[in-house]
Amino acid sequence: MNTSTHAIPADANAPVETLFQGRWLSLRKRGRWEYAERNNPGGAVIILAVTPEDKVLFVEQYRVAIQKHTIEMPAGLVGDLADQLDEGALLAASRELEEETGYRCERVEFVHEGPSSSGMSTEMITFARAHGLTRVGPGGGDESENIVVHEVPRTEAGAWLFARAREGYSIDPKLFAGLWFIEHN
Numbered sequence: 001m002n003t004s005t006h007a008i009p010a011d012a013n014a015p016v017e018t019l020f021q022g023r024w025l026s027l028r029k030r031g032r033w034e035y036a037e038r039n040n041p042g043g044a045v046i047i048l049a050v051t052p053e054d055k056v057l058f059v060e061q062y063r064v065a066i067q068k069h070t071i072e073m074p075a076g077l078v079g080d081l082a083d084q085l086d087e088g089a090l091l092a093a094s095r096e097l098e099e100e101t102g103y104r105c106e107r108v109e110f111v112h113e114g115p116s117s118s119g120m121s122t123e124m125i126t127f128a129r130a131h132g133l134t135r136v137g138p139g140g141g142d143e144s145e146n147i148v149v150h151e152v153p154r155t156e157a158g159a160w161l162f163a164r165a166r167e168g169y170s171i172d173p174k175l176f177a178g179l180w181f182i183e184h185n
Contacts, residue, residue, distance in 0.1 A: 043089070044076065069169050102139030
């Protein structure tokens, strides 16, 4: 990138001020810019998972922040457990896949990393592809979650998501990036 042609705001390197700090998120200010920051250092991971029957795994859960049921790919925070503060994204992907969907994978590979919302948050999201899936449990998340697992034929996944949107579900746009990664990875 040619940085000489891209202006950096004058207050981009101003001191950081903490406006609020909660358990999971902090609200920060740098110059005139306000943004959210995850308190776990590892960001988040989205798992691209396709069963041996060529079905994409999606999860459904109610999200209080938007007051809606959502359809997402299995995902979670990296390093959010007290005994796993230094876990990496790929280890978190394996853990979250089994916890949320009941599937265990033989291996996980890094696909891509980028910001969840670069104008509002410092959070970075890793897309990870799970390979060699085997059903080992019911899924559904941990004791704080109420997750419904959906197994959707890969060739019908896009149409299925749009149908859920017409029913009133919130569909995370990152799902379409995930489907692209599945098709082109």
